[in-house]
Amino acid sequence: MRLPGRLAAAIEVLTDVEQRKRPVSEALKAWGINNRFAGAGDRAAIGNLVYDALRRRASHAYAMGSDSPRALVLAVAMWDWGETPDALNTAFSGDAHAPGALNEEEARGATADLSAAPATTRADFPDWLAPSLERAFGPDWVAEGQAMAGRPSLDLRANALKAAPEKVMKSLARFSPQPTTIAPFGITMPAGPRDARTPNVTTDEAYLKGWFEVQDQGSQIVAALAGAREGEQVLDLCAGAGGKTLALAAAMGNSGQVFAYDSDRNRLAPIYDRLKRNAVRNAQVRAPNPGALDDLVGRMDRVVIDAPCTGTGTWRRRPDTKWKLSADLLAQRQSEQAALLVEGMRYLKPGGTLVYITCSILPEENDDQIAAFLANHADMQSEDVAQAWRTALITDMPAGLGTPLGGVCLTPHRTGTDGFYCHLLKKA
Structure with missing residues (x-):
């Protein structure tokens, strides 16, 4: 054609x-x-x-x-x-x-002149979200929107249980892969112009052997910030298809235990094949049955909550959802997130860490949720995310990523990743 x-x-x-x-x-x-x-x-x-x-x-x-x-x-x-x-x-x-x-x-x-267009038009955001985004990003919110309207890269995470990034890049050399700028096991292939095709890496022998997974660099970063260590007991409370479960298991060197759970059985279904292909031996999948997690109450070193959200951070990949988002859907997600924070805390042992993650850039789903949670739970306090960044990523956290309440927010404009939020909370 x-x-x-x-x-x-x-x-x-x-x-x-x-x-x-x-x-x-x-x-x-x-x-x-x-x-x-x-x-x-x-x-x-x-x-x-x-x-x-x-x-x-x-x-x-x-x-x-x-x-x-x-x-x-x-x-x-x-x-x-x-x-x-x-x-x-x-x-x-x-x-x-x-x-x-x-x-x-x-x-x-x-040759139309967009300089006189409303700010939301230049940012390519729905009008009703302007107050939220201005609150999140201040004077940079239009630039944030413009970056969110670009094409995303294809990012991969080398599976440390099977292969180093260099080995994966050699296998995919025909696609000109590059190391990611932040995630230590990340590999990226920038989006091309016009009719450029996204490489079909899932048919490559390296993928079939479990050497890598397709995972945005932002998702890799927040999984690393979770800080899972060898020998720990970790609950992935919203595991879905298992992307972060795989990253956690690799970070733990196949030791300790990752319990992968999701309330939706269909979302959880792909995890079994992925665990096998990645040679993960320290993950235990818990299907959503009554009492499935009762034996984990008060025992976990870490509970990771990759909370259901509006997905505003993934608008580059799913731009149709940008124009369908409503205040009612946002309110529904906020209610689910608040309940999950309370639920997740139950499984922590004293001194354990609650890791709250969203793929959202809206403060209503991020800092606002943490503020409301901390106001009602005096035995929980924020951890130093900059220190966690240094420990997990072996570099200082770039300026401007921290949020007012002590979380971290990644965006295409700031980090070249999808939009992600992460906040670490320690139980007294």
Whole structure:
């Protein structure tokens, strides 16, 4: 497929997303099934167009004077992919699969002035979140939003139980991998421009052998900050598919015990194969049955809570969720988080550490939750996250990452990672 056909396909997919209110991934999959002539490169390019359109939906709509699927995709072609209106109209001419020619208003969108646009438009954030984000990031909040609207890198974590990062990078040399800037076992492949394809590393022999896992560098950093040590008893209370369980087990050198639990049996299902492939022997999966964790009360050195959240830190990867987020969903997540903090504390032994993690950049889910929790639990106090950073990551914590209450917040703008929050709490 040539560019005109790819643009038309992206408009079709975005229209499907809007009309049927379905996730972007499902709409792209359905388009691929219905158009089997499209090759892998075509599908990757169309996916890039769709996701780029959603990442900068507000600013693209402002430039084009419309938020229709056609306007958004044309904006991506001109603003993000470097096409000019004349070049597009020339390419469209005589191509049976092309969208209709750009009109004068659409062509003017290529040179629109965004300097007078509202701050939330320039930041590509929903308007109602402005107070929260300004509270979180101060005068940098627009820059934070703009970084959150970029493409994410593909990050991997070398499995220390099987391979060093250098060994993994040698296996993946054809993809030009690089060491991550912070995570000691991290490997990254920066996102490419335009129709660049994300490497399919999960078919590589090194992945099948368990040498590495796909894991954003931010997730690796907060897992390291948990500080799990050899011989400890650790509960991963919201283990999900097991990404952080695997990182904890590797940090502990397969000694001690990691108890992996999740209240959702379906989320937990992939963990069994992943543990086997990674050669993890010190993890015990606890299925969500009545009394599944009763024997762990008061015994854990660490309890890790990777709490359910709005996922605002992952907007680069799931930009459609940015525009669906509501105050009601935020309130629901806050209620779940507060309950998990209280639940997690039950399993700590005296002197144990509670590790609270979210993939959110909103203070309502981060510092605010910790403030409310500490106000009601005098036997819990914050640990020094800067010291934990030095111990876990063998470097000083970069300036500006600390939050007012003593947590740490990672973002694409600050650390080149997804957005993550981590706070460490010690039981008296």
